[in-house]
Amino acid sequence: MCLIKFSITLLKLKPLDFKEKYGNWAVVTGSTDGIGKEYAKELARKNLNIVLISRNLVKLNKTKDEILTLNPSITVKIIQVDFSMGKDVFDYIQTELQDLPIGILVNNVGILTEYPMYFDEISEKDLWNIMNINIASLTIMTRMIIVQMLKRNKGAIVNISSASNLLPVPLMSVYSASKIYVRYFSDAIRSEYKKTKLTIQCLSPSYINTNLINFDVSFKNRYFFPDAITYVKSAIATLGRIDSTTGYWAHDLQEFILLFIPAGLITNFVFFKHKAARKNYIKLKGKNID
Structure with missing residues (x-):
């Protein structure tokens, strides 16, 4: 099923005009590395003005400069916040976004533990960080922006989930749980607003070579x-065409294959793989952990 959906993008369809379809401005959270940074660049290439939201001011300015080099005709605004701080940051964000007609919101910011951990090893601070960054940020940013999108009856919300939403992931328990939240949340509000012209997309990529996955070089x-x-x-070629996808043909293939394997076997294999990754990372870092 996923392969059939994704095959739409393999056809040489005319690229969508995001600016015309959704609006002039795009907001990208977690926009200074990995998927978020590249998504911001691709939207800039499509002549959208960009709002970059992340916690590192040096990286924000660097990303802004890179985007303006790609397309000097657009406007790039930066907002420095740390989503791990929870509720307090959103009033500031809302003030900074006031009067900007946001056409696309990319909820990309995310975090996982330093390496695969048993649940009792995760500090309470890290648990709150994962919940604030992976769940609360997406929820509140969507609530903030969707109101104005509904008034204009156009806009797109892109929520970055993960292939870990397919099943429980041992040693990444809270992270995988946060990603099934993203998928269920996206599917639910898509149904709520199906009579509008809003696009609610959920992307569920498998492993990508980014700084987020830094505990296992085998990936x-x-x-x-x-x-x-x-x-x-x-x-980005699937936006406006497929509501729920991995976003990449090889990841779709992996997902398709997993449908034919008993979930228990997959969970056990992932547990085995993560235990090996955990052991290797601990050895590499010289950590004294059993």
Whole structure:
């Protein structure tokens, strides 16, 4: 089923005019690395003005300069916030976005633990960080922006989930749970607003060669694990055409194959793989952990 849906993008369809279809401005959270950065660049190439939201001011300014080099005719605005701070940051964001007609919101910001961990090993601070960054940020940013989109009856919300939403992931328990939230949330509000002209898309990529996955070098530089540039060029072509997808043909193939394998076997294999990755990372870093 997923392969059939994704095959639409393999057809040489005329690219959508995002600016005309959705509006002049795009907001991208977690926009200084990986998927978020490349998504912002691709939207800039499509002549949308960009709002970059992230926590590192140096990286924000660097990304802004890179985008303006790609397209000096657009406007790039930066908002420095740390979503791990929770509720307090959103009043500031709303003030900064006031009067900007946001056409596309990309909820990309996300975090996982430093390496695969048993649940009791995760600090309470890290648990709150994962919940604030992976769940609360997406929820509140969507609530903030969707109101104005509904008034104009156009706009797109792109929520970045993960292939880990397909099943429970041992040693990444809270992260995988947060990603099934993203998928269910996206599917639910898409149904709520199906009579409008809003696009609610959920992207569920498998492993991508980014800084987020830094605990297992075996995932790097493989044909089935693209870099962020390759992934985003593929994924952005699905916006406005496919509501729920991995965003990349090889990831769709992986998902399709998984449908025929008992979930328990997959969970056990992932547990085995993550235990090995955990052990290797601990050894590499010289951590004294059993």
